[in-house]
Amino acid sequence: MSEQVLTILKFCLLALLYLFLARVVWVVARELRGTPAVANMVANPEPRSRKRTWRLVVTAPESDGRRELWVDGEATVGRGGGCTISVPSDTFVSQVHARLTERNGALWIEDLGSTNGTFVNGKQLTEAVKLRTGDRVQIGNTLIEADR
Numbered sequence: 001m002s003e004q005v006l007t008i009l010k011f012c013l014l015a016l017l018y019l020f021l022a023r024v025v026w027v028v029a030r031e032l033r034g035t036p037a038v039a040n041m042v043a044n045p046e047p048r049s050r051k052r053t054w055r056l057v058v059t060a061p062e063s064d065g066r067r068e069l070w071v072d073g074e075a076t077v078g079r080g081g082g083c084t085i086s087v088p089s090d091t092f093v094s095q096v097h098a099r100l101t102e103r104n105g106a107l108w109i110e111d112l113g114s115t116n117g118t119f120v121n122g123k124q125l126t127e128a129v130k131l132r133t134g135d136r137v138q139i140g141n142t143l144i145e146a147d148r
């Protein structure tokens with residue numbers, strides 16, 4: 001090969017290396033920013049009204065411990081800071097892992113394309129599922145029990 005061809009190949013390799021590094025920096029910066037806050041999602045320690053809402057008992061591994069939340073409308077579960085139910089210590093949970101939605105008095109859960117999946121009573125979700133009182137949802141190592 002001529003010296004000109006080798007020089008062109010060197011510059012191409014260098015350009016590919018810079019593109020790869022730029023992509024790595026972009027992904028890391030996106031992860032550090034976290035998840036944007038989403039409006040109309042409420043997970044309160046106590047319900048706002050006397051209306052029957054869903055109570056979730058969240059048992060997360062290690063430092064998060066056990067807590068109770070009341071869900072009105074819609075809530076997201078994940079490691080991201082913008083999630084309604086945040087479980088930052090569970091590394092098996094995606095940034096935005098699942099969504100809980102209250103429709104006509106019923107609570108529905110759907111997986112949002114997570115890496116490790118969402119399980120209801122030991123069965124992996126493939127579509128949105130209606131939760132009943134006492135159902136156990138597993139997201140990573142975190143357990144969520146639905147109650148009225």
